[in-house]
Amino acid sequence: MIHRPLDIGWLRIFDAVGRLGSLTRAAQELGLSQPAVSYQIRRIEEQLDVCLFHRSQGGSRLSETGEVLFRAVHASVKSIDGAAHDIRRKARGPAIRIFTDYGFAAFWLMPRVADFRRLHPQVEVHIVASQSLEDELERDADAAILFGARDDFPEGARLLMPERVVPVCAPGFLARSGPFEEPADLAEAPLLHLETSGKPRWLTWSTWLAEHGISRQPTQGDLGLNTYGFVIQAALAEQGIALGWMGLVDQDLARGSLVAVGPTVTRADCGYWLVPSPSAGSATAALMDWLVNEAEEAAL
Amino acid sequence: MIHRPLDIGWLRIFDAVGRLGSLTRAAQELGLSQPAVSYQIRRIEEQLDVCLFHRSQGGSRLSETGEVLFRAVHASVKSIDGAAHDIRRKARGPAIRIFTDYGFAAFWLMPRVADFRRLHPQVEVHIVASQSLEDELERDADAAILFGARDDFPEGARLLMPERVVPVCAPGFLARSGPFEEPADLAEAPLLHLETSGKPRWLTWSTWLAEHGISRQPTQGDLGLNTYGFVIQAALAEQGIALGWMGLVDQDLARGSLVAVGPTVTRADCGYWLVPSPSAGSATAALMDWLVNEAEEAAL
DNA sequence: ATGGATCATAAAGAACCTTTATGGTCATGA
DNA sequence: TCATGACCATAAAGGTTCTTTATGATCCAT
Incomplete structure (x- = not known):
């Protein structure tokens, strides 16, 4: 159960703009549109009859009076959020x-x-x-x-398990598209990629291939999926070869629903x-x- | 120009209920109806999924979790109101x-x-x-x-002027209903009362009469008015006898539009x-x- | 000159907040 | 025992607020 922040109206919006120096970035952080943020800031300024920000193309900087309100609001948002967090924590039992x-x-x-x-x-x-x-x-x-x-x-923090990665696929896929006797053989097959919006912390196919001195253009048969569950599901469905993290694919390897088709790469750190x-x-x-x-x- | 408090939504409502121990009294303080306050408190409780008050016929007492939120909210309301006050003060020039x-x-x-x-x-x-x-x-x-x-x-604080009060009326009223040679004579005339909701700090007709040993039943001709301007206006309009505070009626006495018709009572404190x-x-x-x-x- | 970034406003629609009306409960006093 | 007053809760209706999309203005970098 994911809790959404307590709705405290313009206070959270004003705080975000003050912190980030940008209506647009505040809107992004809060999951609102930029005009919604602009509207709320204008409303506060009307109530106080002052300008709280110096607007420019580079963003919005708090004015002197804006700083006065921001100090009070920022502390309030933190305090109220902290209280809400404590309440929810205690309520969970x-x-x-x-x-x-x-x-x-x-x-x-x-x-x-x-x-x-x-x-x-x-x-x-x-x-x-x-x-x-x-x-x-x-x-x-x-x-x-x-x-x-x-x-x-x-x-x-303790290291629970180091990263050990092995290419895996379904036996049927291996029978139809294999064998893959050399790492270079994998470059010819459709690969299943785990995608993310940022820079991935985990080993990717491109890193795996580079470590084996293999260069490869993405083929038409490659699939990109945004959860590891989908990646494994696609591999089980004979859609291609996935990277298998030891610890996560152990059961499928043990029961034979997935088979290793390449060497294991380990990154101990x-x-x-x-x-x-x-x-x-x-x-x-x-x-x-x-x-x-x-x-x-x-x-x- | 009177400023309304900055609109901070449920925070002000929750703060008022927490302070006053009553949804009804909080509604009165905030100029809302009681169901509006009830609705807002329910909404916060839904967001946090906890009860913030123990409701009873005697009012609503903060629960333990309610106390946690109240401390944060109360401090926030004061801090934000203080900032708004400072901003408005500075903005006035x-x-x-x-x-x-x-x-x-x-x-x-x-x-x-x-x-x-x-x-x-x-x-x-x-x-x-x-x-x-x-x-x-x-x-x-x-x-x-x-x-x-x-x-x-x-x-x-410095005493600007002590209270010195003299009965006054318009000359036309005196000519028609006077003369008033003794204080007891005033008891027969219609009197003009300055009314207030609480206990008045100023001298009233009943106190004035009591100090002169005069008992009097309110007559049909008496008028009650809720601003002193109306009182003097009624006196000038020959509607009755008003109490005249020295300092306030000086100009009317000097130009003869009002005349003194009794002894002056002074309360130096x-x-x-x-x-x-x-x-x-x-x-x-x-x-x-x-x-x-x-x-x-x-x-x- | 063009594109991208930021902020502003208008209009439309959804969501919220207020009111009135009404009901339930409990304590108190007659 | 009953009536009354106090408090809180909910529903419905209507007004207000807040959000979105659409769009425009401005400025800066290329």
């Missing part, structure tokens, strides 16, 4: 929230969390999966399991990290220890 | 605002303030007259001239007090000194 991406949630975490709940039946576990890894979702969680490099995380929340309790600590133990056993 | 009642404004202050402005042409003076003497209007002023006793005002604002500037100090001087000269 003794539950642990784990924040992670869809792929990890579906292929690694959910299959295992039932074991933890058998061991700790009084602890309620909520898995909050997201694609965009927004700060607010993570801030709401007791622990986060995120993909990245060492430098992407605070001191207390990259992987899934377990990031604790500063205010997590003892139940969360128990869950985190259990997760680390599970990951170690899975890696044997 | 170098003007002095004097807050007083209608009677004093009309009969004593406005006739004189032109002299002050001749002496200080660069100083803009605003007279803010009100009947209800609400705290917010006074707080916005640089100085206030208010009627009352010593104990009603802070240390720095009561009168108009000059109450400074804590943050008044040097121009305001000059005006206040001038006002005190004018009052002293008028009393000679």
